[in-house]
Amino acid sequence: MEQAPPRSQALQQLIAAFIGSRLNDKLDKLSPDDPKRSELNAQYQPHNWLADAARRVSQLQLVTHPQKSTHPDARGSSLFAPPDSLPSRLEIGTHCLSDFASDVVGNAAALDVYKFLKLEYQGQTLLQMLQADDADLLQALHHDNTVASQWRAAFCSITEPAGGPASHVLAKQIYWPVSPDDFPADANDDSHYHLLSILNSSALSHWLYGRIQEHRFGDAAKAARQAKRDGNNHPHGYHDYPQLAEEKKGGTKPQNISQLNSERRGSNYLLASLPPHWDSTEIRPLYQLDNTFRRFGKRQPVRTLLREFGDFLSHLKPEHNNIHIRQRRERYLAELFDELLQFGAAYSNSLSPGWTDHPDCLLPLAQQCWLDPYRAEQDADFKQQFECQDWPQQLATDFAYWLNRHLEGKGLQLAEAEFDYWRRELAQDAGWQSQLDRLQQGVPA
Amino acid sequence: MTPHRLPDINALLHIPHLRIQNANAISGPHSWGHPGPTAFTGLMTALRRKLGPELDLDMVGVGIINHHYQAQTNGDYVQRFNLSRNPLNKDGSTAAIVEEGHIHLELSLVFGLALGNTLSGASQAELDQLATRIQQTLHTLRVAGGSILPGRSRLQPRLKHLPESTEEQQGQFRQLRRWLMPGYALLARDDLLPAPAQPGEAADGSRLDAWLDQCRLNHYPVADEQGQVSWQHSRQQGQGWIVPLPVGYGALTPLYPPGSVAHCRDETTPVRFVESLYSLGEWLSPHRLTDYRQLLWYPSHDASSGVYRCHNDYHLTRAAEPAILGELA
Numbered sequence: 001m002e003q004a005p006p007r008s009q010a011l012q013q014l015i016a017a018f019i020g021s022r023l024n025d026k027l028d029k030l031s032p033d034d035p036k037r038s039e040l041n042a043q044y045q046p047h048n049w050l051a052d053a054a055r056r057v058s059q060l061q062l063v064t065h066p067q068k069s070t071h072p073d074a075r076g077s078s079l080f081a082p083p084d085s086l087p088s089r090l091e092i093g094t095h096c097l098s099d100f101a102s103d104v105v106g107n108a109a110a111l112d113v114y115k116f117l118k119l120e121y122q123g124q125t126l127l128q129m130l131q132a133d134d135a136d137l138l139q140a141l142h143h144d145n146t147v148a149s150q151w152r153a154a155f156c157s158i159t160e161p162a163g164g165p166a167s168h169v170l171a172k173q174i175y176w177p178v179s180p181d182d183f184p185a186d187a188n189d190d191s192h193y194h195l196l197s198i199l200n201s202s203a204l205s206h207w208l209y210g211r212i213q214e215h216r217f218g219d220a221a222k223a224a225r226q227a228k229r230d231g232n233n234h235p236h237g238y239h240d241y242p243q244l245a246e247e248k249k250g251g252t253k254p255q256n257i258s259q260l261n262s263e264r265r266g267s268n269y270l271l272a273s274l275p276p277h278w279d280s281t282e283i284r285p286l287y288q289l290d291n292t293f294r295r296f297g298k299r300q301p302v303r304t305l306l307r308e309f310g311d312f313l314s315h316l317k318p319e320h321n322n323i324h325i326r327q328r329r330e331r332y333l334a335e336l337f338d339e340l341l342q343f344g345a346a347y348s349n350s351l352s353p354g355w356t357d358h359p360d361c362l363l364p365l366a367q368q369c370w371l372d373p374y375r376a377e378q379d380a381d382f383k384q385q386f387e388c389q390d391w392p393q394q395l396a397t398d399f400a401y402w403l404n405r406h407l408e409g410k411g412l413q414l415a416e417a418e419f420d421y422w423r424r425e426l427a428q429d430a431g432w433q434s435q436l437d438r439l440q441q442g443v444p445a
Numbered sequence: 446m447t448p449h450r451l452p453d454i455n456a457l458l459h460i461p462h463l464r465i466q467n468a469n470a471i472s473g474p475h476s477w478g479h480p481g482p483t484a485f486t487g488l489m490t491a492l493r494r495k496l497g498p499e500l501d502l503d504m505v506g507v508g509i510i511n512h513h514y515q516a517q518t519n520g521d522y523v524q525r526f527n528l529s530r531n532p533l534n535k536d537g538s539t540a541a542i543v544e545e546g547h548i549h550l551e552l553s554l555v556f557g558l559a560l561g562n563t564l565s566g567a568s569q570a571e572l573d574q575l576a577t578r579i580q581q582t583l584h585t586l587r588v589a590g591g592s593i594l595p596g597r598s599r600l601q602p603r604l605k606h607l608p609e610s611t612e613e614q615q616g617q618f619r620q621l622r623r624w625l626m627p628g629y630a631l632l633a634r635d636d637l638l639p640a641p642a643q644p645g646e647a648a649d650g651s652r653l654d655a656w657l658d659q660c661r662l663n664h665y666p667v668a669d670e671q672g673q674v675s676w677q678h679s680r681q682q683g684q685g686w687i688v689p690l691p692v693g694y695g696a697l698t699p700l701y702p703p704g705s706v707a708h709c710r711d712e713t714t715p716v717r718f719v720e721s722l723y724s725l726g727e728w729l730s731p732h733r734l735t736d737y738r739q740l741l742w743y744p745s746h747d748a749s750s751g752v753y754r755c756h757n758d759y760h761l762t763r764a765a766e767p768a769i770l771g772e773l774a
Contacts, residue, residue: 079718090635091695091754096641096656184743198694234666247526
């Protein structure tokens with residue numbers, strides 16, 4: 001027999017060592033006189049094991065998009081669509097991954113075949129070498145070239161779905177309007193649709209899971225959190241994922257979904273895309289209260305904003321006046337105005353018009369005009385005041401006064417100039433001003 | 446790739462305060478919370494089909510405004526979905542738990558319509574009638590899987606012709622946006638994502654990190670001149686309420702001819718396997734919007750990149766930040 005080249009011999013040893021260690025694991029579990037031992041010894045002869053593996057590989061599929069990740073009972077096609085097979089896109093998806101983890105679906109009893117194909121030699125997996133038709137590896141598999149080629153074809157088929165493309169009743173399928181020309185699609189024309197069968201990218205889920213685990217539990221993150229608690233400096237800080245959700249896939253048998261899902265014990269992280277929470281349950285007529293801003297200041301987001309704004313201001317010295325500081329101050333004010341307008345709209349849009357026309361309502365007229373503008377529809381006296389009085393200016397003054405006093409309470413000395421500045425800001429804020437303009441021009445239908 | 450723009454519309458329909466129970470809170474494979482724009486463009490398509498082909502209008506885009514929500518989750522550091530025990534299997538065994546996420550929503554929707562010749566001359570009274578009919582039809586549909594409950598708003602649905610001049614349009618929009626508060630409008634912020642690598646450049650793996658960076662709070666220390674350290678987080682910088690957003694789907698396979706993929710919903714539509722694509726969105730107080738184009742979402746299909754997604758023109762049309770400082774009122 002012709003001597004194999006050294007590279008081929010090394011590969012042969014690698015394979016033999018892998019099979020040998022699996023055999024030893026099995027043998028260790030048996031008593032020394034168990035009759036199964038000789039059976040196992042025969043089964044784990046490299047050629048026998050490889051022939052069996054080449055048969056069993058059809059029970060596995062290498063994927064990036066497992067179908068069962070949508071639903072454990074969905075039985076459609078799973079796909080192998082690695083990042084470099086996808087076109088560049090402006091959005092975020094699997095195509096953005098520079099390095100990705102392949103997933104495996106199929107019979108868990110055949111997973112040893114996948115471990116075999118993942119064996120690395122000189123930085124390449126056996127699967128990659130087989131796909132590249134590596135002659136030395138073929139020779140290491142079997143001295144008969146025909147057998148080796150058959151095995152190679154079998155192992156390489158691991159990335160192909162078994163059978164034709166299929167979706168499933170439990171898979172997600174949606175219709176997307178697609179126009180045959182440049183016009184918007186016609187919703188009533190059945191030929192103006194594509195049917196999209198949606199698969200989850202387990203490659204991307206796995207990447208996300210790894211990143212978030214590191215940011216939550218990694219040593220660097222722990223050190224940074226400790227530094228914050230101690231009020232110390234830290235080179236880079238840490239990350240928080242507010243309202244992060246964890247979904248468990250596959251219940252007690254995450255292996256049923258896929259190999260990577262099993263490695264994560266079924267855990268899948270979901271990032272939150274919730275809006276800011278505007279709690280309108282506390283909106284009821286403001287009676288026995290002579291200044292709305294007191295109620296406004298009790299709202300949780302407003303308190304947070306005021307606290308952060310106050311902290312920011314108290315760290316400033318009079319000579320600090322660069323563009324970044326001014327911009328940041330403006331943004332705090334803009335956020336306060338947002339809150340203020342939301343607050344005003346909550347009362348004017350949610351309550352019945354005329355709620356301020358009540359003996360218990362002690363609010364000044366300017367605040368009544370702001371919070372109950374539609375009262376003018378039914379109340380002629382009020383309408384006259386609403387249209388003639390300079391209540392927006394009065395309101396701006398009230399607001400500036402309230403804010404000033406509130407921040408003074410935080411140990412800040414605010415000058416008259418600051419007070420004017422805020423009043424001017426409020427009166428000039430685009431949203432605020434146009435809303436007031438509309439109100440003064442008459443009540444919208 | 447041609448940039449997408451909202452197709453022409455000539456009317457706006459405001460459906461105020463829908464209460465939706467148990468909408469699907471798992472908006473994509475990597476996100477949860479508010480249903481994404483595809484749920485609402487899908488609703489728009491379903492609504493248009495239900496109204497019937499005789500009606501002389503196209504529904505082009507939809508604006509999404511959230512007033513209130515109640516997520517059906519529990520947990521402190523990590524949210525978990527409240528699970529439901531589902532009916533038994535046919536053989537009497539207990540069904541496996543497949544996690545579902547639910548959320549109750551209070552929403553207003555604004556539809557951008559293209560009225561045909563007969564409707565574009567309709568009187569306001571006829572439009573009001575049509576608005577009521579569309580709202581009634583909408584109430585028979587599901588929104589992101591959730592059921593619509595009777596609303597408790599005193600507002601009526603409104604359908605208005607779009608005025609000719611830009612100035613009048615903006616005046617009309619100012620009036621509309623007051624009805625959308627208190628609440629937050631969902632807008633696209635694709636502009637906050639770094640551009641993809643050009644052919645020949647290195648792979649753009651760092652885009653994923655850049656995306657994730659916007660989806661979280663970053664805490665970092667700031668030292669003043671005396672070396673005194675205070676910690677800040679990214680939302681304090683006033684960049685707005687930025688969230689990850691599933692905007693649509695990207696093709697994983699070629700388009701299969703009708704009937705060639707087994708077990709599909711029909712045998713007459715071409716089929717494609719796709720994955721979810723993400724971008725960034727922003728929740729913004731409606732009074733910061735100046736134009737209906739900033740509010741509406743519309744679907745598109747780009748054959749060259751195999752992308753099916755929803756667009757919103759906010760970042761293309763928003764005015765530069767108004768200069769406030771140094772001017773007297």
